[in-house]
Amino acid sequence: MKIAYVCTEKLPAPAVRGGAIQMMIDGIAPLIARRHELTIFSIADPLLPPEETDGDIRYIRFPKATYETDVARALAAHKFDVVHVFNRPVPLIDYQAAAPQSAFVLSLHNDMFSPLKMTANQAKRALDACTLLTAVSEYIKQTVTDRYLVDPKKIKVIYSGVNLAQYIPVWTEEGRRIRQSERKAYGLTDKKVVLFLGRLSKTKGPHLLIQCLPSLLTRHPETALVIAGGKWFNDNSRSEYIDWLYELASPMADRIIFTNYVPHNHIPKLLLIADVFVCSSQWHEPLARVHYEAMAAGIPVVTTNRGGNAEIVRHGETGFVIDDYQNPHAFFEAIDYMLVNKHEAETMAKNARMLVEQQFQFHHVAKRFETVYIEAYSSLSPNQ
Numbered sequence: 001m002k003i004a005y006v007c008t009e010k011l012p013a014p015a016v017r018g019g020a021i022q023m024m025i026d027g028i029a030p031l032i033a034r035r036h037e038l039t040i041f042s043i044a045d046p047l048l049p050p051e052e053t054d055g056d057i058r059y060i061r062f063p064k065a066t067y068e069t070d071v072a073r074a075l076a077a078h079k080f081d082v083v084h085v086f087n088r089p090v091p092l093i094d095y096q097a098a099a100p101q102s103a104f105v106l107s108l109h110n111d112m113f114s115p116l117k118m119t120a121n122q123a124k125r126a127l128d129a130c131t132l133l134t135a136v137s138e139y140i141k142q143t144v145t146d147r148y149l150v151d152p153k154k155i156k157v158i159y160s161g162v163n164l165a166q167y168i169p170v171w172t173e174e175g176r177r178i179r180q181s182e183r184k185a186y187g188l189t190d191k192k193v194v195l196f197l198g199r200l201s202k203t204k205g206p207h208l209l210i211q212c213l214p215s216l217l218t219r220h221p222e223t224a225l226v227i228a229g230g231k232w233f234n235d236n237s238r239s240e241y242i243d244w245l246y247e248l249a250s251p252m253a254d255r256i257i258f259t260n261y262v263p264h265n266h267i268p269k270l271l272l273i274a275d276v277f278v279c280s281s282q283w284h285e286p287l288a289r290v291h292y293e294a295m296a297a298g299i300p301v302v303t304t305n306r307g308g309n310a311e312i313v314r315h316g317e318t319g320f321v322i323d324d325y326q327n328p329h330a331f332f333e334a335i336d337y338m339l340v341n342k343h344e345a346e347t348m349a350k351n352a353r354m355l356v357e358q359q360f361q362f363h364h365v366a367k368r369f370e371t372v373y374i375e376a377y378s379s380l381s382p383n384q
Contacts, residue, residue, distance in 0.1 A: 001081040001377055003032065004102075005040040006095065008087055009067045012045035013059065017234045018264055020289045021086050021109055024160050027362035028369060033057045035370070039078065041071050072098040082373045089126035090118055096129035103131040103376035107158070110286050111143045123148055131376040134158045134369070137287040137308025158368045159312065160289050161360040166268045167296035169353055171346070175298070179272040186257060188273060191224040192339055195274035195299070197267065197290050198229045198281075200242050205280030205304070210248045210256065211328035212335070217255065219332075220339055225252075228270060230261035271297040276338045276345070279303040282325060287311060292360050295319075295352035300345040302334045312360070318352035 005025060007013045015022035025040065032038050033056035044050060044061040052059050062070035068091045075083060076098040083102045085092045087109045096104050106126070113123050127133075127148060133155040135141040141155045168175040183189050194216070198204045206227050216223045227245070230236040249256040262270055271277065277294040279285070279302070287308030294301050295312070301319035303309045313319035320338060324330040338345040 001373060002037045002079070003039070003373060004075065004078070004080040004083045005029065005038065006071055006075075006083060006085045006088070006091075007040065007042040009043055009064055011043070012048055012061065013040050013042040014054075015264060016045060016047045018261075020160070023264055023289065024362075024365065025086070027161065027163055028366040029057055030055060031363055031366035032370060036373075039080070041074065043067050068094065071095065075099040075102065081377050084369070084373070087112055089113065089130075090122055093122070093125050093129050101380075103373075103380050104129060105132050105134065105372055105376050106130045107134040107136075108140050108144070108155075108286075109136050111140065111284065113144045113147060115147075120148075127154075130154070131379055132156065132372055134372060136160055137311050139284065139308035139311070140286050156368075156372055158365060158372070159287070159360060160292060161362050161365040162289075162292045162296045162356065164296055164357060164361050166265075167293065167298075168268065168272070169298035170272050171298055171350075175272055178269050182269055182273045186226070186259075186273060188224055188226070188257075190222060192220050192222050192275050193273050194223060194225050194335055195271065195277045196225070196227045196229070196280060197262070197270070197277070197294075198279070198288065200227070200229050200231055200239075200245060202241050203281065203283035204229075205282045205325075207245060207248060208280050208282075208326075208328050208331050209278060210245065210252075212332040213252055213255065215329065215332040216335060217252070219336055223255065223339075225256045226259065226273065227256065228259040228262050234261055236260040267293055268297060271299050274299045276300050276302060276335050278331065278335065279309065280325075280331065281306050281309065283307070285309050292356060295349075295360075296356045298349045298353045300338045300349045301352060302331070302338060312355070313352075317348065318355055319348055 011017045011019040011022050013022050014026045039058045041060050043064045050061050072094050080102050084105045086107050089112050127150050135157050145152050196206045231239050277299045281304050284307035303313045304325035305321050305323045310321045315321040320334045322330045
């Protein structure tokens with residue numbers, strides 16, 4: 001098949017600026033391109049040429065200011081069999097009008113059908129324009145089916161994944177070597193390390209980890225908290241919230257490390273410094289991909305019961321799920337449990353790694369998307 005990927009207007013592909021969607025595309029695109037003719041449209045970036053072919057993948061990049069118009073024009077000219085639009089239902093309406101001969105697949109990575117983001121009429125038109133939809137979690141699927149009359153079978157849940165070869169389990173000899181080296185570099189050789197990895201925003205909740213740290217230090221004096229991330233992907237500028245985080249941290253500055261943004265290719269190593277990884281999300285998280293990454297690295301995971309997180313982090317099996325997600329003491333209790341009950345924590349971490357091995361590698365994700373593309377293409381009428 002002749003397939004087009006239409007990325008969002010936020011970040012370029014490949015993921016030179018990071019981004020969860022872009023990283024997933026980087027993982028599955030080479031696998032899709034082995035069997036199909038693949039073109040990826042994204043915004044232009046100073047680090048990338050306007051057009052290039054990398055292996056079996058053709059990249060075409062347009063200026064952000066005219067991106068949607070340029071994409072629509074290109075879709076009309078190239079006549080693709082399947083067009084996969086990532087996370088942008090409203091522009092898809094115009095894309096489908098420009099290329100009515102193509103099957104359209106819309107993948108949802110956030111609550112994009114929220115009334116705050118589109119009108120009911122736009123939602124209906126977008127749903128009608130899609131041949132099929134995918135969602136990164138059951139939670140995201142329900143944000144559509146709970147609001148609109150759409151056949152649930154039209155929306156397929158496809159979880160994300162990782163390139164497992166990049167993630168060395170912490171319990172292996174190589175994993176222990178990397179862990180020792182990374183911890184030495186950060187001055188954490190003899191510490192119990194709690195790791196947060198994500199954007200520094202109130203919805204991600206790192207303030208709760210700072211607020212629970214005094215209790216952790218009373219129980220575990222050797223604890224250190226590492227907060228890895230920036231204001232946005234590849235953006236280490238400050239915000240009012242980030243200034244507040246530093247203010248909260250100042251009385252314990254010798255026990256808290258802010259790393260700023262960490263390039264994605266270094267995350268597999270950074271994860272290995274941790275004794276516990278914590279996703280402290282306060283919003284309805286679609287299903288943060290950092291869960292897959294921590295699970296792949298074999299790090300015990302604590303997360304919040306928000307959005308889709310608990311769909312892969314199963315409480316007591318592959319991690320610890322917090323219901324009382326706004327309470328710093330709940331984070332203290334969860335982290336303390338993992339630090340005290342090392343055998344149980346390791347068992348959960350190994351179960352989580354096995355789950356990733358069995359279900360959440362990029363080749364699993366690519367196969368599931370290919371199945372959707374085939375179904376979408378097969379549904380086209382003969383005259384299309």
